[in-house]
Amino acid sequence: MEWLRLVEEFGKLAEDRLSRGEYYELEGVETPSMTPHPRMQVRLLEIPGIYRVAERYSANTELRYFMDGVQRTVLWRYYDYHSARIPVFLHLSGAVVLERVKPGVFLPVDQGYRSALLVPEFLHEELQGIDGVVSTGEAEPWNIAEAVALAKVKSRALRQALELEVMHRFLERHDALLVKDGNIIDTGSARVVGVVKSHSRLYLQQVSPTLQRLVWNMPLYHRSSAFSLRLSDGSRVESFYLRIHEPLAPETGLIRVEHRLSEFEELASWLIAESRVYSRGERWHSMLYPIQRCEAYLRTQLPGRRRLRALLEAVA
Amino acid sequence: MSAIGYAIGTRSSPNTANEFYFWTPPEEGSLQIGSIVKVESPENSAIGVVEEMKSYADVDDFLTHALPRANDPLLIPANREQSILVCKTRVLKQRRERPITEGVVRYPTREELEEVFSVEGCNLPFGVFVNSDSTMLPVRVHEEYVLGYEGAHVNISGMSGLATKTSTFLFLLASIFTHAESRVACVIFNNKSDDLLHIDQPSRELTQEDLLIYEACGISPSGFEARFFAPSNFYGRPQSLRQSAEVFRWGWEEVVEYLPGLLKAATQDQKEKLDSAFYELRRMAAQRGISSLAEVLEFMRQELLLEQKAPSELIHGTYKATWGKLYNQLRALETKYDGLITGFAEEVVDLPFDSIKDREVWVIDIQQLGFYPRKLVFERVIDEFLSRLERRSLKVEKLIIFMDELNKYAPSSAGPEVASLKEKLVEIAARGRSIGISLFGAEQFRSKIDQNILGNISTDIYGKTKDAELAEPLYKNLPEQVKGRIRRFSRGEKLLDHELFEAPVFIRVPRPPCMLGSELSRLRAMQKGIASAGQV
Structure with a gap:
């Protein structure tokens, strides 16, 4: 100790x-937020809209590694x-x-x-x-x-910083994909996927308020148009929203995915596969079960x- | 030895000096209730028997499990709730008398297991323990606690038809005859068909597994050196399915002591009158040197049933009417007891009690007798051996008496018809160990046995038992999951509880070493089938 x-x-x-x-x-x-709101540039990469990822649940996933801090x-x-x-x-x-x-x-x-x-x-x-x-x-x-x-x-x-150290x-x-809880814009790696559970920042509101509304009402197993986020320091990441559980409320089962992959359709379907089984607690609908296992593991260590x-x- | 789990005490399930908990990954597939495991921690090490297993998954309720699977049991999601098995273990042996804090759990080595079962002085294998890692070794009990003089008596309970009782007993007997240091013989009462009438022949149905158990126990399975006895019928032939059985037939002198227990009366008052008349008759007969029932009846006709006397008149202090009732009951003995009792002294053939030898089994076939004649045989045989053992006049030091359906003869709530026999069995249970007589009882329902007998039994063997029986307070010390396993026992599985053991042990016993009547029937049926097939 x-x-x-x-x-x-x-x-x-x-x-x-x-x-x-x-x-x-x-x-x-x-506490009052001391984090300056990053100047984030948002750009749509597809025609604004929502897209179906899967008809029904499929357990097929290639994801094996998960990370949280x-x-x-x-x-x-x-x-x-x-x-x-x-x-x-x-x-x-x-x-x-x-x-x-x-x-x-x-x-x-x-x-x-x-x-x-x-x-x-x-x-x-x-x-x-x-x-x-x-x-x-x-x-x-x-x-x-x-x-x-x-x-x-x-x-x-x-x-x-510790997360970045462990991640690197x-x-x-x-040589495998790593799913990390939270955003990954500062990671700089193409093999890391971020899953963001909270939506306090409305990225699409800046570029397409209609699309942002569509996202709130997005049905199960659908995703939003892909968009990119770029910080003033030049770091860039691609992102999309994905509905992994029935939208009982606008935020229920809504996650935002950050990645640097050239192809992300498969990734979306794998994340849907990860939506079963449910995590425990209030965030059950947005927290992937393996991420919760990471949290549970760390609780036993601290x-x-x-x-x-x-x-x-x-x-x- | 590879690790199978990790012992740790938690706030809700703390370890104590008597028990410890350990978790094991669900993919560990060998552990089960009754497995013996070892935990090592720096400050202590312990070997224990698994008494409870619980499986937990990281899921709050069934709904939370069903929902992600869309209520479809066949849907297999990418993830599965993490789960774990937690075992509660009762300590059998430990280095220091304190709780285990934590440590890796493994199966004990063969040597370590042997140490657990090697209670000092235990020399009679009563089955084998097969650990979940397939280690097999004999479980021995202490001769002095089975046959006296430290303790005695064995009880075998369980449902019929699963080799629970008679077969188990015969295996135990073979073990005792092989390994006991004292000179020991056995008396068995056959009260079921020809079940025990062929035990002098070896079994032909032993499987490879049975032979392995016999080998592990150091027993060579074979028929017993046995003598078969049966009461005579009116023609002097044995009342038995074994026609070569030696007959016995008793007269006045042999049964006079037991007759009060066989006399019947409508009321207690009448019974007392009948009893006092009988004792007076016995005194008078002795005075006159009368030694046969026929002479007693003749004496009664001549002196006690005088025609000129009215029924209400006293003769030798007893009403003539009472003498009449006693006469009628004594006269009926010959016919009612199917030849077991004879009126003539010269027809008496007693059992050769003094000749019983070391490692010999006497099978007394009483299956064709009614309840009262059986009771008479039980009581007299027990008494004769008891008195001889007390006098140390037998060729053996220890005698085993096997009573099937013990609950019938020593029930917890006895009626007057078995009172005298039950009294005798209670006496054996209490004093038997110091004399060298050991009662091996068997029954379906252990809870129906008299407490005075149960309290003196040093070794209990439980076979497959019904739920209702296991719910009796008698079984309250057995953990629920141990009871569950007893409910689900398959053939040959038993739970052995011996006075010197820290905890009961699950054992396996083989088929009997000798032939049972049921085996012979199967053999005959098979031979008949072959013969008729040949004719076709």
Whole structure:
């Protein structure tokens, strides 16, 4: 447990300046979004419309490898910085690639874990020399809310970086498609497919509001026209929406797929194959079962909430 | 040995010093209820028997499973919910008396299994244990706990027709005769057709599997050295399907002690009067040196049933009417007991109790007798051997008495008709171990046996048993899934529970080493079939 050594070391060095706070996890806290909305260029690649991918369910799929990452950011202590109490967060993250060796049996083929103590830049400067302390960015000592929001963003960034590290390691060793939870625009690989479950950004609204409406009403096993997304830094990815479950509500069973494949019709049908069986929980309709297995696997590797809390309490 | 699972205690299923849990991947196809496994952890190691298996899948309810399959059982999706098997294991042996924390589970090696079953002093193989990895080894019980003097008695229960009882008993007997250190003989009562009348001949129906079990147990299957006895009929021939059986016929002296139990009366008051009249008669007969039933009846006619006396008049302290009733019942003994009882002392042929030899089986054929004559035979044979064993006047130190349908003669709720026999069986159960007499009982319903007998049994063997019987409180210590397996037992499968074992063990027993009546019938039918085919 690298992270435990980290907090112990920190605790020893700064014991007289640390005070306890009520345990909470940042992932469960609403914070103002600190992520700048990327300037994304959207371009349609097909005639606007929706297209049928399959008549009925077929179990045929060539997908074997699946990836996801999780993070946990918990308040560890408050640091006395010239009488200001600055929250110090513990970041834990993990990423895994699972291989489906046969239906119902998933085995990890690559994985990685990271831990860090997250502090604002001004504190980071003061604590130079302590391994594992990471700056969350510039913030004012009096702006606690900003410090919290920055920690959340940094935690997510650390997890994404870990995912990229594990992903590249996998791609170096395997010559197969990898289905990753979330977007892949920053991955740069043609062998990675991203499956995005949430639709807070309406990409098609910019180029074709009609098509966006059609997507919301898209029937089962249909996809939208393909479109491309391009960032200002030149990175580019192709995308389409796909309905993998009956649209009981506009978002039910709607996923957005990101890829860099020249042919994506087969990929769409494989993802439909992956729609059975259902994941558990509220996101059952948009989370592929193998991705949920990745999450479940990582939950077994990272300390549970009760254990984490108990261990943090135990550290002086 | 390859790993078959991993032991771990969870919050909902913690390991204890008596049991541990382990998971096993669903594709591991060999484990089953009754398998014996070994877990190794740095601080402890344990060997246990699987008592419960549960299968879990990553699915909340049946709807969630059916929905993605569109209610079509044949639809096979690309994914399948992850599933797992969890086994609960009862500890048989462990290095230290503490719970297992976690560790890899494997099948124990043959040597390790032998260590589990090698309870010190156990020398009688009562079947073989076949582990799920096909390791087969004999399961031995302790002679001193089967035949006395530490403990005694064996009970075999289970449904009829699945080689559950008689066949199992004969195998056990062969094992005892092969391996016991003490001089031991056996008395069997045949009360079913010619079932036990050919046990001096070897079985011809043993399969390869049976022979393997015999070999593993170090027993050479063969017929027993046996003597067959049957009560005589009126013509001095044996009342038996085995015409070569030695006959026995008892007179007044042999049965006088048992007659009160055979006298019948309408009311308790009448029974008491009849009993006191009988004891008076017995005293008078003894005084006069009367030794046969015919002489007793003659004496009664001459002295107790005087014509000039009225029925209400007292003769030797008893009403003449009571003497009359007693006379009638005694006079009927000869006819009612089908030749088992004779009026004349010179016709008496007793069983040669003193001649029973080491490793000899006596089969007493009582299947043609009615209930009361059978009871008389049981009681007297038991008594005669009991007294001889107590006096140490036999050529054997230990005697096995096999009683089929034990629940009939020692039921949990006994009527007056079996009271005296049941009392005798209870006495054997309680005192038998110190004398060297061991009761091997068999029955369909163990729960119907008297508690005083069950409480003294050191070894129980369960065969296929019905649900209703397994629901009885007597079986409450058996885990539900063990009961489930007992319900589904196939031929030869048994559960053995011995006083020195930590937990009951599933065993296999072979067909009997000797010929049963049913086997002979099959042989004859086959020969007849061949003969008639030849004629055609």
